[in-house]
Amino acid sequence: MTQVLEFKLPDLGEGLTEAEIVRWLVDVGDVVTVDQPVVEVETAKAMVEVPCPYSGVVTARFGEEGTELPVGAPLLTVAVGEPDADGETGGSGNVLVGYGTGAPPARRRRVRPAPVTSGASGTPKASEASRASGSLKDSGTPRKPAARRRTPAADGVPRPAGARPAAPAERSAEEPVPVISPLVRRLARENGVDLRQLSGSGPDGLILRADVEDVLRAKAARSRAAAAPAASPAPAPQRASGTRIPLKGVRGATADKLSRSRREIPDATCWVDADATELMRARAAMNAAGGPKISLLALLARICTAALARYPELNSTVDLESREIVRLDAVHLGFAAQTERGLVVPVVRDAHTRNAESLTAELARLTEAARAGTLAPADLTGGTFTLNNYGVFGVDGSTPIINHPEAAMLGVGRIVPKPWVHEGELAVRQVVQLSLTFDHRVCDGGTAGGFLRYVADCVEQPAMLLRTL
Structure with missing residues (x-):
């Protein structure tokens, strides 16, 4: 017996309540398989593909590209036939992004169903849905139209x-x-x-x-010309023209978080110049020895975890309701990544347990996913401390806004040759400016200064990290 099942926009996690349809991956009449991605949506966290928990024929789609839907709203309907030879009913029950059978989706096939409602505003009629899926039941194999190379x-x-x-x-x-x-x-x-x-x-x-x-x-220009009066002694002031860009998606979420950070966190910033010559030499020696290449960002991340072990006050958050400072056991290290869709902060889980090679691999994986727009919501949440390498933009210093609800952020400027007094003599050294923006509620300037000085000492003398290995 054929039945029409409705697939609703699933809960994408992390408190997300809505998503915007970016691109449909299936059309009405397509045959879909269990856990096959059917639509690409954009949330306040990332761009994700939503898999369908049923297999059958798509009979209706709800919402055009660009439409925002709340969690629980209908996405599409699927006509599901009788159980197959193995007794399966064509549904996995999986409705969370990133969870599936792991099997690759079958190639999309087209059937020739009877006309159905293409669903921007309603549910298809039962008789139409029955005819659309009847080819699955009667012939056992979907009928294909003439092949079209694309x-x-x-x-x-x-x-x-x-x-x-x-x-x-x-x-x-x-x-x-x-x-x-x-x-x-x-x-x-x-x-x-x-x-x-x-x-x-x-x-x-x-x-x-x-x-x-x-x-x-x-x-x-046409609007301005049409609005301009032929002769007016005192024209009313007009709003400047320009392109309006809605604050939504990743940009909107970033704006909300940064505004909240400014409202709630009494932040302060301290900075120091450091001689990074020995750190650059140490990295070059590691990479010359063979094996996976170690990134500079990974070495800075390793220095951060060592510093947080000494100054755990900065790996904490403030619970306003209970008026408590919560010191966190694990270091989930966020790092700022600029993408075409805006600034995102992927999170390296349990960074304090990783060595330089592991940090390099995970940073590379998350960066690639961020640029491709395929980060899962879990990759963008739960950070406890952020590393911001703004030196890649060619700037020396910055006073970044803390990534709420964290308590601190370390900024790293560009590394450039500068005159520097080394061992009592003037020399040209590779110098970097380090800055720390911290929540003044969780610690005083002495703690923040001690953390930053330790980071600078490790940059200048990487051998200090041997004490923490």
Whole structure:
């Protein structure tokens, strides 16, 4: 017996209550398998793919790309047939992102169901859903339409092989518009720009961000010209024109967290210059010995964990309700990573138990996932201390905002050759500025200064770390 099951937006964890649909990965009429990703959504934490817990035929989708849905809202419906030969019913019950069977999803197949509702506003009729899934029950094998070869376009949208991008006047209502990235598509949608009316300036007619911005500038100019009176002795002041970017997703979550940090945490900053010449030599010697290469960030992370073992006050948080300082047992080290979607802070779990090789590997894994937008919510939460290497941007110093609800953040500037007094003589050394921003509620300046001085001593004399191995 065929039944239509509704799959709702699952709880993505960490208190997330909504998500925005970025891209549908299946169409109505597609055959899906258990734990196959069906939609890509963006939360306040990360971009994630949501797997479906059922196998069958997609009969309806709910929500267009760009729509925000609350947790528990319907995502799609699936027509599920009778149990297979092994007695399975086609459902895994898994509804959490990142949990699945581990088996690769089957290749998408198309069936020819009867017309169904394509679900932006309602549930498909029972008779239509029954006809859509009947081919599974009657023939045992889904019927396929004639095969269509597809090739990926530059924007990731599949296009029939050999096809060229259509001119705006030639595009049909259903033909994908070649856009360089989802961010450009969102920019156009939020400002009312019809991408089908644009001729892209990129290769093969690809629509670039500059194309959309040109349209917005022209629209703003027309609006100003239309609003300007023929003659007015005292024109009313107008709001400056420009592109409006909603504070939501990763950017919105960052804004909320930093604003809360400024409101609640009485922070202070201290800094010191350190001679990093010996640290750079030690790293070069490690990498010359063979084996996995050790990153500079990993060595700085190892120094941080050693310093936190000496000054545990800085690995803590403040419980305002109970008016208590909570010193944490484990060091979950966050590090700032700049991505196309904004600043994110992935977290290395149990950093205090890792050596330089393990830290290098985990930092590389999280950085790659952050740039690809595939970090799980668990990778972005639970940090107890943050390391911010802003030196990669070519700056010497900074006073960063503490990553609430943590108690401190270590900043590292660029390492550059400077004149330095070494062993009583003036010499050119590799110098770095280190800064520590800390919550003045958890410790006084003496503790913060002791922590920062120990970090600087380890940078100048890496052999000091041998005491903690």
